[in-house]
Amino acid sequence: MTSTRTFYDYAGLERLMSLMSGDEKHGPAATSTLDVLWVLYDRVLRVAPDTADDPCRDRFLLSKGHGPMAYYAVLAAKGFIPEEWLYHFAAFDSPLGHHPDRTLVPGAEIGSGSLGHGLPIAVGTALGLRAQGRDQARTWVLVGDAEMDEGSNHEAVAFAGAVGLEGLHVVAVDNASATYGWRGGLASRFAAEGWSAVTVDGRDHQALYQAFTAPHPGRPHAVIARVEPKYV
Amino acid sequence: MDTMRERFTAVASRLLDEDPRLAVVLAVISSDRFREAAKAHPDRVIDVGIREQLLVSAAGGLALAGMRPIVHTFASFLVERPFEQVKLDLGHQGVGAVLVSAGGSYDIAAGGRTHQAPGDVALLDTLEGWTVHVPGHPDEAEALLRHAAADGDRRVYVRLSEHANREPLPVTPGSFQVVREGRAGVVLAVGPMLDAAREATEGLEVTVLYATTVRPFDGEGLRAAVGRSGTADVVLVEPYLAGTSAPFVDEALVDLEHRVLGIGTAREELRRYGTWAEHVAAHGLDANGLRGRISAFLR
Numbered sequence: 076m077t078s079t080r081t082f083y084d085y086a087g088l089e090r091l092m093s094l095m096s097g098d099e100k101h102g103p104a105a106t107s108t109l110d111v112l113w114v115l116y117d118r119v120l121r122v123a124p125d126t127a128d129d130p131c132r133d134r135f136l137l138s139k140g141h142g143p144m145a146y147y148a149v150l151a152a153k154g155f156i157p158e159e160w161l162y163h164f165a166a167f168d169s170p171l172g173h174h175p176d177r178t179l180v181p182g183a184e185i186g187s188g189s190l191g192h193g194l195p196i197a198v199g200t201a202l203g204l205r206a207q208g209r210d211q212a213r214t215w216v217l218v219g220d221a222e223m224d225e226g227s228n229h230e231a232v233a234f235a236g237a238v239g240l241e242g243l244h245v246v247a248v249d250n251a252s253a254t255y256g257w258r259g260g261l262a263s264r265f266a267a268e269g270w271s272a273v274t275v276d277g278r279d280h281q282a283l284y285q286a287f288t289a290p291h292p293g294r295p296h297a298v299i300a301r302v303e304p305k306y307v
Numbered sequence: 308m309d310t311m312r313e314r315f316t317a318v319a320s321r322l323l324d325e326d327p328r329l330a331v332v333l334a335v336i337s338s339d340r341f342r343e344a345a346k347a348h349p350d351r352v353i354d355v356g357i358r359e360q361l362l363v364s365a366a367g368g369l370a371l372a373g374m375r376p377i378v379h380t381f382a383s384f385l386v387e388r389p390f391e392q393v394k395l396d397l398g399h400q401g402v403g404a405v406l407v408s409a410g411g412s413y414d415i416a417a418g419g420r421t422h423q424a425p426g427d428v429a430l431l432d433t434l435e436g437w438t439v440h441v442p443g444h445p446d447e448a449e450a451l452l453r454h455a456a457a458d459g460d461r462r463v464y465v466r467l468s469e470h471a472n473r474e475p476l477p478v479t480p481g482s483f484q485v486v487r488e489g490r491a492g493v494v495l496a497v498g499p500m501l502d503a504a505r506e507a508t509e510g511l512e513v514t515v516l517y518a519t520t521v522r523p524f525d526g527e528g529l530r531a532a533v534g535r536s537g538t539a540d541v542v543l544v545e546p547y548l549a550g551t552s553a554p555f556v557d558e559a560l561v562d563l564e565h566r567v568l569g570i571g572t573a574r575e576e577l578r579r580y581g582t583w584a585e586h587v588a589a590h591g592l593d594a595n596g597l598r599g600r601i602s603a604f605l606r
Contacts, residue, residue: 130373134371134372176399178401185371185400186395186399186400189395191360192364192392192395192396195360195361195364195365195368195392195396196364196365196367196371196396196400198361198364198365198368199332199364199366199368199369199372199376200368200369200371200372201368202330202350202353202365202368202369202372203330203368203370203371203372203373203374204372205350206330206350206351206369206374207327207372207373207374226360227360227361227364227392230355230358230360230361231361231364233356233358234355234358237356
């Protein structure tokens with residue numbers, strides 16, 4: 076990493092993403108995760124490039140590794156990775172692939188791509204932080220509503236609810252892409268297992284911030300962030 | 308004598324007292340044997356219920372948080388069922404863990420195929436960086452478990468079995484041991500197969516090597532034994548899928564004309580119940596069965 080880092084605000088994300096997509100027309104709304112990622116990294120997560128290896132940092136695990144351009148754009152905007160990396164997205168010698176690899180991307184807590192791994196891993200990370208007395212460090216994981224089809228997530232949701240894993244936070248970006256949908260809404264699946272669960276507009280930064288920072292003593296917390304349906 | 312599994316739960320409980328970095332992760336199996344340890348270390352004895360995907364993924368998360376997880380259930384549910392979790396949530400994340408299995412290939416003979424994992428070591432061979440220990444006695448299991456727990460952040464698989472040798476040997480993690488030497492070839496006995504292999508080769512002028520660590524494969528040790536024997540005929544006697552280590556023998560002897568006989572459990576499903584000893588005999592892995600096949604192979 077020889078490059079200097081430039082920091083950008085939300086308005087800069089569109090251009091950063093276009094460096095990867097080569098497409099100037101698609102605005103931030105083209106990416107379901109962008110606003111969620113921005114609010115988390117801008118206002119919620121206690122992690123920065125200089126604390127990316129601090130044992131007490133907050134962890135953010137991108138479980139839904141598909142379509143990671145918004146993630147890379149936010150990591151670049153916050154100075155974790157150099158902007159130049161975006162130009163070579165998914166090239167042979169690029170650290171940035173279509174699915175992130177934690178060993179190649181500074182700031183990436185996990186490698187993902189196969190669905191249904193990040194949330195169960197996050198359970199272990201939250202347990203590990205608790206066992207080491209690092210209760211102030213919070214673990215966040217981003218999943219998609221279709222990703223919740225994977226049974227492994229339900230092992231994690233039931234267990235984390237049963238043991239009241241307060242350090243664990245899920246944001247489920249819901250673009251109604253699950254093949255059979257979630258009857259009664261995705262939040263009900265978390266609530267039934269004893270989680271604190273709220274559903275908010277996934278484009279409303281203030282509503283996201285409030286949902287992300289709502290207290291949830293003794294329980295894990297799920298935020299269902301609804302965005303435009305993927306298939307109209 | 309206690310079993311390897313009993314020794315494991317006792318040793319792992321003590322290790323939790325000694326090393327604050329360790330955590331034991333369970334999926335119900337053996338959980339009752341960790342009740343005392345769970346009282347002493349409620350945050351470091353974790354039973355996720357009957358959820359084996361979570362079992363392995365949570366271990367990956369614990370390791371990412373800086374801990375060293377010891378993960379335990381039956382081999383079929385530790386390696387085979389959550390294989391993608393083993394591959395991705397440990398290997399791809401670049402973190403370590405100690406996986407400790409019970410049941411092996413045939414311990415739960417009366418339980419049938421659902422509880423048998425003769426392919427566990429072969430499956431791990433498709434992945435990078437796994438150390439595989441196959442102790443042949445509870446004392447060896449204890450030594451290897453202690454070694455594995457303290458083995459940095461390596462990915463280690465410890466394969467425990469009800470099947471054991473009568474006496475332990477001093478453990479040398481990573482190296483094959485010479486039990487005796489002869490000029491008619493080399494018999495490499497893995498873990499619990501040593502007693503039967505020794506009995507089967509009585510009166511035969513063969514070298515007998517003993518392995519409690521099969522990965523990394525001690526190719527140098529094998530090569531040296533073959534050199535001293537003067538005969539590059541190698542018989543593998545493994546308590547899991549026949550021929551699992553054969554590619555490693557070929558690699559170690561790549562520039563020598565050599566022959567390999569891989570003996571282990573059969574690929575064909577044995578649709579019988581009964582005891583593990585009956586299964587050992589049915590797979591031709593008792594001394595009688597071994598003697599016939601080894602004698603027929605040697606020149």
